[in-house]
Amino acid sequence: MNDMRITERTVQTNQAKITARDVQVYYGDTHAIKDVSVDILDKAVTAFIGPSGCGKSTFLRCLNRMNDTIPICRVEGKILLDGEDIRDVRVDPVQLRAKVGMVFQKPNPFPKSIYDNVAYGPRIHGLVRNKAELDEVVESSLKKAALWNEVKDRLAAPGTGLSGGQQQRLCIARAVATSPEVLLMDEPCSALDPIATAQVEELIDELRANFSVVIVTHSMQQAARVSQKTAFFHLGNLVEYGDTTTIFTNPVDPRTESYISGRIG
């Protein structure tokens, strides 16, 4: 397939932004993530792939402690952000999440205007000093999320009135506006048409210049197109992790091979 071409992109740094060691996640008695250790690189895009229910979202949510909000969820192991344990008592999960932003699997715009949706993060974190700056942040974030042209005339309209794909891009703009250091995206393109998908992929590629991006995707082509590193999850295990090129052309584990070629999943 023509889409299957693998872009030869070099990883710009080899420095790990997030280091996870022996992470276990339990939902009550269910062991959802087993012994996962992985290094997520700075200024690179990492793709998480794997069959539905294998724990991609769960592991992603560990990285900014969103699992704290689920009462039955228990996380064990070490997760370091810039060498600092994010589960340390001295780390405020709220500040952590400002640094590690997240876009969810289902679009969840706030019942506010489009403008206020995007301005939400900068406002609560005091990132801007005046209205003009805020306007600028909102505009640039919407542009990055490839939504600006569609909504620039109706910024005061409610965000919930947008189409599903527009809502998802609004949520991306909202996450980008906070300028996180790491951006976690859980299937950001599942509701988007090919054009918007291409735009979001372009955005991800741009973001890579400054941020570390982790993206969960069910599309092998997308993983191949945008990521430098790929992690393949299966039944809560991290089966294989490595350069995207290697994973897609020369996987070590037979499970990876059969998933990529469409035999499991």
Next chain:
Amino acid sequence: MTVLLLLLILAAIAAAGFVLGRRRALARAGGNPKLLHSLPAYYGWHAALMSLLPAVLLMILWVIAQPIIVQRAVTDTLPAAMTADPTALELTMADVRRLAAGLDAAVAGGQMTENEASMLRTEFTDVRDKLARVGVALGSAVTHDVLSAAQEYREITAQFALWRMIVVIAVAVLGLIYALAVTKPDLWARNRVERVMLGLLMLASTIAILTTVGIIWSLFSESVNFFRQYPFTEFFFGLTWSPNFRGGSQLGFLPLLWGTLYITLISMVVAVPLGLFAAIYLAEYASKRVRAWVKPLIEVIAGIPTVVFGLFALITVGPFLRDYFAQPLGLGNSGSSVMTAGIVIGILNIPFISSLSDDIINSVPQSLRDGSFGIGATKSETVKQVILPAALPGIMGAVLMAASRAIGETMIVTMGAGAAAKLSLNPFEAMTTMTVKIVGQLTGDTDFAAPETLVAFALGITLFVITLGLNVFALWIVRTYREQYE
């Protein structure tokens, strides 16, 4: 008694109809339910409903029509002098019915045989005395005409009851026979049964609506009577409320409206923040265990009768406010005050607001919370900026409904705020509301033609319009903004 018996018989016929209908459908399909259009039980229901519904309908009509027909028949036996004037007729008929009921009671109690009751003559017995001995008190001595009318009444009623029984049972059986006749494998029994169910559902809502219409109608017609006797403008714009049954009343409604609004305002100032904060705590912060305890405890308040709240206002809150606020501040020394009633009604409304708001806040989707936490907002930022705005329309609805409850509250106002209609800004002064005055004007020995009494209906319909307006507004708000997170 016979009506009850008749209903039991109908139920038995319907039950038989169910069994027969089901069996017949199966028999016609050669015992193979797959050949039937609907499940076998639907044919049973169909037969049961076909025998029950027309019969019950007929019975209801009969029960309504019978007294009218009997009355007409009995009237003909009375001398023309007693029936000429409608009021006199009404009184005589009341006597006749009472006497007939008395004879019934005597026969049922065994003090008289059926024969004795129908042979009774005023010429030979003091009927009033005789009935008094068996425990039936009659107002005046029984005349010959009334007694014979009562006997006639009993006889006709008994006949009618017998015919009713026969006809209704006949209709039920015919219905059953019809149902069995049409029961064929290709009869759409399921659709027919569901149509009947739909009809029942519609009937239920129609009854509710008709009741409302009836209430409005009675309020309205009496109010029209009132405004015939008392000028419209003086009622709506009068500043004085001083009804006087000897005439010369001033029935200005503004002092009452003011009292109502003032008390409602104070109660909302108490109830909205407390109820809302309690709801936010319960919905967003409280752990499961705390919630399991605190929520029912708050809701206990809702189960306390308002008269008990009235006592609390009268004995505790009123004197407390007077001794610690009103007197030291020089604002009067009244035990009952707008403040007392307002605060107590506010407390009454806390669980109403908190439990409605709690449900509304809980129904804000978790994904919105996640979205907010996911970009690093704290819990309180999330509550303030995402959850409350999302829940606001619903909360507004709850608040407005609580307001209309406060407007309609009577007992607490009577006991907490007194009954003096006044236009004053001082919250420590006794004032009163429309509801209290409605009760006040209608209780006691009153003349239902005087404007002083009829004003209650005018107040009632005004109150109704106000609360209706509030409720409609509340519904409108909820409807308009509900779709936001869908």
